[in-house]
Amino acid sequence: MLLVRDLARPGLGPISFELQDGECIALRGPSGAGKSLLLRAIADLDPNSGTVTLDGAARESMPAPQWRRQVTYLPAEPGWWADRVGAHYSDWQTARPLVEALALPADCDHWPVLRLSTGERQRLGLVRVLLLEPRVLLLDEPTSGLDAEATESVERLVLERLAQGTSVLWVTHDDAQAKRVARRALKISKGQAREEPL
Amino acid sequence: MSYIRLDYLDLALAATLVLLNGGLSLLLALRIERQLAIATLRMIVQLSLVGLVLTTLFALVSPLWTGLAALAMVLFAGREIMARQERRLAGFWSYGLGTACMLVAASLVTIFALTTQVSPDPWYHPRYALPMLGMILGNTMTGISLGLHSLTMSLVRERAGVEAQLMLGATRRQALLPVTRSAMRAGLMPIVNSMAAIGLVSLPGMMTGQILSGVEPAEAVKYQLLIMFLIAGGTGLGVTTAVLAGGRRLTDARHRLRLDRLAEAAD
Numbered sequence: 158m159l160l161v162r163d164l165a166r167p168g169l170g171p172i173s174f175e176l177q178d179g180e181c182i183a184l185r186g187p188s189g190a191g192k193s194l195l196l197r198a199i200a201d202l203d204p205n206s207g208t209v210t211l212d213g214a215a216r217e218s219m220p221a222p223q224w225r226r227q228v229t230y231l232p233a234e235p236g237w238w239a240d241r242v243g244a245h246y247s248d249w250q251t252a253r254p255l256v257e258a259l260a261l262p263a264d265c266d267h268w269p270v271l272r273l274s275t276g277e278r279q280r281l282g283l284v285r286v287l288l289l290e291p292r293v294l295l296l297d298e299p300t301s302g303l304d305a306e307a308t309e310s311v312e313r314l315v316l317e318r319l320a321q322g323t324s325v326l327w328v329t330h331d332d333a334q335a336k337r338v339a340r341r342a343l344k345i346s347k348g349q350a351r352e353e354p355l
Numbered sequence: 356m357s358y359i360r361l362d363y364l365d366l367a368l369a370a371t372l373v374l375l376n377g378g379l380s381l382l383l384a385l386r387i388e389r390q391l392a393i394a395t396l397r398m399i400v401q402l403s404l405v406g407l408v409l410t411t412l413f414a415l416v417s418p419l420w421t422g423l424a425a426l427a428m429v430l431f432a433g434r435e436i437m438a439r440q441e442r443r444l445a446g447f448w449s450y451g452l453g454t455a456c457m458l459v460a461a462s463l464v465t466i467f468a469l470t471t472q473v474s475p476d477p478w479y480h481p482r483y484a485l486p487m488l489g490m491i492l493g494n495t496m497t498g499i500s501l502g503l504h505s506l507t508m509s510l511v512r513e514r515a516g517v518e519a520q521l522m523l524g525a526t527r528r529q530a531l532l533p534v535t536r537s538a539m540r541a542g543l544m545p546i547v548n549s550m551a552a553i554g555l556v557s558l559p560g561m562m563t564g565q566i567l568s569g570v571e572p573a574e575a576v577k578y579q580l581l582i583m584f585l586i587a588g589g590t591g592l593g594v595t596t597a598v599l600a601g602g603r604r605l606t607d608a609r610h611r612l613r614l615d616r617l618a619e620a621a622d
Binding site for chain 2: 200201202203204220221222223225226229230231232234235236237238239282285286289
């Protein structure tokens with residue numbers, strides 16, 4: 158279980174909520190309300206205050222890289238640090254089933270990153286995150302650049318993980334998507350969070 | 356020794372070349388005469404002053420005054436490093452980090468050379484200490500300012516890629532490695548280039564100076580080699596410490612990228 162207590166940073170919070178194992182909460186709210194800031198703060202990517210624990214273990218009790226492998230943030234526009242797609246994966250063979258499940262060609266590891274479309278970047282970014290098998294997924298509009306078919310494949314993969322006990326915070330502007338993937342919704346507005354019906 | 360003394364008439368004669376340039380600029384309306392005049396005057400004043408200061412220091416041979424002169428050189432070079440940064444570290448770090456790294460690297464290398472290879476008596480004799488420090492400092496300064504410039508600029512540009520690695524659980528060292536590498540390359544490029552081109556493309560100033568003052572070419576070459584080793588060592592040490600320290604300053608113990616520790620971009 159992920160427990161967030163009085164999480165705050167400039168422009169955000171304090172915010173408190175709980176996320177059970179295998180539960181998905183949809184994060185909604187206008188652009189610039191602080192949804193991405195909240196996910197970044199939970200992943201400890203910016204200076205912030207408050208308590209965040211995973212199964213009772215506080216973030217501060219472990220090195221930050223270890224925390225981020227368990228509570229992993231996927232930004233809406235994933236970043237890249239090498240020229241070729243394949244260089245971003247430690248082992249392409251293990252990535253292949255996920256790549257194919259997201260309707261991408263299995264040999265796209267040779268593609269130059271510069272040529273990827275927004276939607277391809279998002280799906281390949283999701284593959285990187287899923288390979289870590291984190292306990293909590295922090296997904297920031299993971300389907301904003303995708304067509305209906307690709308969106309469906311992303312939702313299917315994440316729902317599989319949910320069924321296996323992974324928890325998910327899912328930022329979406331699409332109410333129908335929120336209803337498909339989540340049972341609860343948090344509305345973020347002006348840096349504050351409030352539970353609302355789906 | 357066949358040293359040819361210059362008198363002021365010789366200098367005046369050479370200076371007519373600069374006057375000629377100024378005249379051409381006026382004639383062709385190139386508008387460079389003002390800058391040229393100011394630069395020439397600055398050069399004359401600065402070099403004459405340095406001549407006076409060095410004459411005094413050489414007469415004194417005082418560790419205190421030699422040390423103070425060396426410190427002043429380091430502080431001036433530190434200002435140059437800061438002035439050349441497009442994105443500076445916020446606060447005192449913008450001056451402190453480059454200057455501290457240069458101070459450590461240049462003084463270590465200079466003292467190492469003075470106490471073991473050149474060994475004048477006393478070892479801090481300003482006639483050896485200050486020119487050697489000057490040459491090492493000048494090159495270390497260039498290296499550090501290029502290295503820090505590359506580090507900050509590529510961290511700003513590659514922010515998404517660096518953070519993507521941090522998000523996936525990389526340590527700050529791993530996430531910064533590509534940026535660190537290119538910053539080190541940028542900082543060491545001038546010295547690597549000048550070592551590769553020396554003798555073929557350029558005859559270094561110090562060696563030329565020694566030859567002009569009557570030293571055998573083979574002896575002048577030995578001195579130049581020594582200086583190049585010292586410069587390469589000092590630059591490498593300075594660039595490495597500055598780039599690594601800069602990378603640590605722009606991240607924190609929780610392995611976050613802290614670009615908020617850069618000052619606002621200058622207009």
